[in-house]
Amino acid sequence: MNSLQFCTDTLTAFGAIIVPIGCANESETLELLNYNQNVFGSSLLAHRHEPPPELYLATWTEYVRATASIGAVAALKPHLVQLQFPILAGISETAEYRAATRKGHSTAAMETAVGLTLLEPERLQLALHHTFAGAIPVLIAGNRADFVSLVRALTKRNEPAAIPDSMGACIVGGYSNWHRVRQYQQQWLEANAGGDWDAEFQQLIKRPELYQDRFILLSRGAYSNVAATEFGLEDEAWLELSGKIRSEHESTHYITRRWFGSMRNNILDEIVADYHGIVAAVGCYRSDWFLRFVGLEAFPAYRAGGRLENYRGDPPLSNGAFIVLQKLVKAAAENLERFDRMYRQSASTSESEIAILIALTTLRLEELASTSGVDLIETAVSSALVATKK
Numbered sequence: 001m002n003s004l005q006f007c008t009d010t011l012t013a014f015g016a017i018i019v020p021i022g023c024a025n026e027s028e029t030l031e032l033l034n035y036n037q038n039v040f041g042s043s044l045l046a047h048r049h050e051p052p053p054e055l056y057l058a059t060w061t062e063y064v065r066a067t068a069s070i071g072a073v074a075a076l077k078p079h080l081v082q083l084q085f086p087i088l089a090g091i092s093e094t095a096e097y098r099a100a101t102r103k104g105h106s107t108a109a110m111e112t113a114v115g116l117t118l119l120e121p122e123r124l125q126l127a128l129h130h131t132f133a134g135a136i137p138v139l140i141a142g143n144r145a146d147f148v149s150l151v152r153a154l155t156k157r158n159e160p161a162a163i164p165d166s167m168g169a170c171i172v173g174g175y176s177n178w179h180r181v182r183q184y185q186q187q188w189l190e191a192n193a194g195g196d197w198d199a200e201f202q203q204l205i206k207r208p209e210l211y212q213d214r215f216i217l218l219s220r221g222a223y224s225n226v227a228a229t230e231f232g233l234e235d236e237a238w239l240e241l242s243g244k245i246r247s248e249h250e251s252t253h254y255i256t257r258r259w260f261g262s263m264r265n266n267i268l269d270e271i272v273a274d275y276h277g278i279v280a281a282v283g284c285y286r287s288d289w290f291l292r293f294v295g296l297e298a299f300p301a302y303r304a305g306g307r308l309e310n311y312r313g314d315p316p317l318s319n320g321a322f323i324v325l326q327k328l329v330k331a332a333a334e335n336l337e338r339f340d341r342m343y344r345q346s347a348s349t350s351e352s353e354i355a356i357l358i359a360l361t362t363l364r365l366e367e368l369a370s371t372s373g374v375d376l377i378e379t380a381v382s383s384a385l386v387a388t389k390k
Helices: 004-013 028-035 057-070 072-076 095-103 144-155 178-191 197-204 235-260 267-282 287-294 307-311 319-343 350-360 365-369 373-388
Strands: 125-131 134-140 169-176 212-218
Touching: 004 028, 004 365, 028 319, 057 072, 057 125, 057 134, 057 178, 057 212, 072 125, 125 235, 134 235, 144 169, 144 212, 169 235, 178 197, 212 235, 235 267, 235 350, 267 287, 267 307, 267 319, 267 350, 267 365, 287 307, 287 319, 307 319, 319 365, 319 373, 350 373, 365 373
Parallel strands: 134 212
Antiparallel strands: 125 134, 169 212
């Protein structure tokens, strides 16, 4: 549907305020219409069944093989340069760090290159995880502190940035892997003896697929920092389920990035990813679990520290718009559960799961949350099933 008027009417029904043009306070409706834009594209869908392999997989397959004999830290540290530096305020602006991470210089003689400290390096695991859109490397930290250290090293330039307690996973994208650059350089020089490598390097940097990687970082803790007791589960059982939810959640982000060209820090993306994570873990969708994950278990009260505040947007939604967003998220989650209960009456197949994923990426949050939400999801899934059989 995606009708602007439909979405505007839905926002008004959920309490969004429209103020006259020219007033100091921006319209909450306009804020949310902008925030809820669905940017998922369909142009890549034609390749969803046989997506071209990511070029970095060959190199990461080497890392995985090495891990089996020497462990993940020893396999990765020589090649992921950030693992050769500690977490230290201001380190990203030092000449040594910049030379190593931006120019690929060796860290052998660098004073600050003392290495990243992990509490349980022996528990760090590396594997290739297979998804509907192909394989992606997954790095699993041994404990929460090590996960935070890895996130800081690999996404925050080794700076001691604050990492939300509710964050238990992330996808590292556009990672410049100097090991792959050196591999390319060696192959090019062998094929072009006496050639101008500096000129070739300028051409190389125009092709990021030849040197940039994408991989997933996972923690082993409770999903969204929610305790097992909140769901009446034993700790070990909840940690196992958390791992399944987290892995499938991040895999879903990877799939939407490859199939639809988008992976955002937006609550629609989180709804889609958590839907598939929860279903993968327990076989059906639980809106009460999702609402607790995002801090809305006591709606209309919002629990500070819930994941929803991590997806407030940039610039962040105003307080009024954020309250309306909470209402939309609760209604959308409940509509998803109603749909899922009906849909699970028939046998679930990989084709049906793909159809649901495609369908959810065609809808806006206003549509998911509306009184017509269940019907809109059903219609979108039916259309997706037809499309996937063509």
